[in-house]
Amino acid sequence: MKNNLTLQTIHVIIFFLSLGMTSVAQQTFTDITKSSGIDHEYQVYEGTFGGGVTVFDVNNDGFEDLYITGGIKSDRLYLNNGNGTFKDIFEGSGLELTNEYVTQGVVSADVNKDGFRDLFITTITTTDGKNIIPRAKNLLFLNLGNSTFKDVTDAYGLEDLNSFSTGPSFGDFNADGYPDLFVGNYFQEFTGKLGIIKDATIVSANQTAKSYLLQNNHGEKFENIYEDYSLGHKGFGFGGVFTDFDNDQDQDLLVNQDFGYKAVPNFLYRNEYPNEHFEDVSKETGMDLKINAMGAAVGDYNNDGWMDYYITNIKFNMLMENQGKGLPFIDKAKELGTYNLAISWGANFADFDHDEDLDLFVSNGDLNPNCTPMGNFYFENNKNTFTEKGRELAINDYGIGRGSVIFDMDNDGDMDLLVVNQKPILNYPIPSTTKLFRNDIAKGNWLKVALKGIDAEANGIGSRVSIIANGKKIIREIDGGGSSHLSQNSVIAHFGLGVNKVVDSVIVDWTGGKQQILTQVDANQLIDIVEMNTPAKDQSYFWYFLSTILMLIIAFILYRKRMLAKK
């Protein structure tokens, strides 16, 4: 087994770093953190936990902005200036309230459908040091449209949910167009105020937790319906991701659990929409992984039309390949070459090099305070086998990585990467700060698709975009967050097209069942697809047809009756 050694000595790291700087023979990723003005390191509370980022266009100017959590330090709201630089507009944004909390993860969606994306930020405790048991409410901020935000946590019914929360994700499991939330909780949650804290309360605090399934009621309120939807498990949760694993056009839920071999394993819940129920299919699908699951990347890496999942872990990650309807997933990590020793957190599938298949980035970092440097991985997909090229492509940063996201920072059509790094608690041989990597390796053509939902979720969260180019079908899901680790990728679907200059068709399957098709789309552009008010697919046509006939019959009968009455 040719595994990359991750436990490197300082000398080896310096050697690798210098190699990364000098090897200019090939196009690589370029670390533009400094020139971009991004200056961030996530500071942990006690250890291990945290650091996420969401990609969202805060002011709808067409350049995607960033919100990065800071832990016990301030979060950042980075406005993309559109010229390769970012400006921190956190102060004065109305988000300063987050300074009072140890923030963890962040996701964004248009909660109230007013055209601007709002922020949901998970927390584990307050920063004032007054909590004997680390717990706090999570925070919801509405985007007021002028790059400022308003705290609506209490107004949306989230005040009493005291939790040690990790990964949040938006999805629309009931397909009503309003983004709902799944929030991973790690230690036992409490409702309401804690009151007098006895020893018994303290010792029970480190028990496993129920997570939250928060239904968005018409953009006005969130309601925890975890148990109503049959999500009964308690575990050390790292959050989940809404994804359609069985191609039935509703959002299922993949849940990541730490200590799966001891507490409860990972879960895969099948959405029984339109029934209000999630069915636990973890066992039969082989997704009940008993590992330290930290995060997941979602993508159909073998282009067979079924979503696959790369689950990050301590030591070795799992590449869970979807075998299609009714068949259990199979771990292909070893066989396909994504089996390298590390402690992994974030992971992102993207076609970084525009050759029509999904490559894979993995963000690695020690548990902190354990502080052994380990480089990030870049697995290049080549005919469905993977080759690790992190060092070669200068993206094997040795910071203490956590959440990572893909987005097109400079609107040049390829996917750039941002990786949140933690400040080391102990001595560390190199700086460990958040990194922005510009993609300079993409060569082929591309297409980007942004969705504008009307009945569906405003940015198409929960919808699926497929393209067919030169006979090849490629699918993408719109990320509502929770893929990667505590983070959310761009909601703009990105496709590498290789030599294809035209896409034969772009198909959008909106949540709720409507389908929309565009044909003959030119490559190398961003297209906006606005949801058309067309009836949902074939089945609906049938009902329209049937009801029309019925009405005609009724009309005919009524007419005959009247005629008879006249006689």
Place this chain on the structure above:
Amino acid sequence: MIISKINIINRLPLFLLLIFSIACSTTEQAKMDDKDVALEWANMTLYITRYTPSNSPTFASRAFGYIGLTMYESIVPGFIEYNSMNGQLNGLELLPKIDPTKEYNWALSLNAGQSEILKKIYVQTSGENIQKIDSLEQLVFNQVQHDIDNETVLRSVSYGKSVAHAIFEWSKTDGGHRGYLHNFDKTMVHPDRPGSWKPPLFAQSFSHHPLHPHWGENRTFAAMNETISDPQIIPYDTTPGSPYYQQFENVYLKDLELTQLEKEAAIWWGDDPDVSFTPPGHSYYFATLALEGHDSTLIECAQVYAQVGMAVADAFINCWKWKYQFFTERPNTFIPKYIDEEWESFWPDPPFPSFPSGHAIQAATAATVLEHNFGKKFTFTDRAHEGRERDELKETDFVIRSFDSFWEAAQETADSRFYGGIHTKLDNEVGLEKGIEIAKNINALEWKKTNEK
């Protein structure tokens, strides 16, 4: 003198008694004899140990020490041939005295004392568990108080409680009081050198800090147990073939050829504090098995619980002292680095350094105490984890175990850590060896007036 008017009807398990007493509270109740009272309190102690969150082998061992001692001290004045531990243990000097002119019922005193000390030591347990303790106390009280004059009843209960109170006050100064609030010292900086302990990656606990780093500084029960000489470690050496390397290579090779029987031993003795009564609980349970298998009197029962409890407590203090003094790595750190990158132990790592094995030291201590009381030969069946669900991940069942001597069980306890891949043979050998020494210091206390040991 035992005032006991209770006939032995049978030895119904406690839950039957409880159901019985609730269902037929006005009719005649099933009755326990004095020995049953002692055994039921030991069972309750194990239950509370198991179902109190954030428990640890260290804190549990200490609790068994004080609870066992309280059982003994709450009745010892009634048994003329036995000595109190007052003045014999590290700083225990102010135990209350009885009024020798008055009568006492020792089962009532024991009952009151056990309830009191359990609730004081395990003050962090749930309200539901407190109720369970209270119901057992009430149940025993209702049965025993019949035909005893009210003043004797009150006097006996009061004495038991006062002993519990005095022992609890003494316990506060040993360094482990409310130790569950300080399981992990997050500010402590530990040595970082070749061969030093590293937080586990395949872990039993979410903590990356080692458990109870100051536990070795705690006061031992027997003063002699503060004077045990330090064991020897093997010098760090990564050269294949070196004694150090071989220790880990043996763990690695064993793991490659683990038999199903060895896997069963590995999971049986896991005794993870999150889901079981902990390793010292396993020893306290063996005391019950031994007493059940012998015709023991109330004072003999109490003496065995006191000895086993204090012995395992002293074993953990010494063990933890050495764990942090030597701060050695686990096989899960050495083997992936120098032998096989993909290797992972069969059983997950506990969150503390390796040398010596806590399982081995406490098992040897308990076995030595039990041998001292009952002789070397004793055939028994260990049902500690009977009925637990199969471990699907490890494809191994919890299979009950039979032994012909206490030492056989101790040896398997130690071996099981080697099978589990979390201890070297040296960790176990040293644990067993030092465990015997610690137990001898407990046995050597003046338990009986004749100085018969």
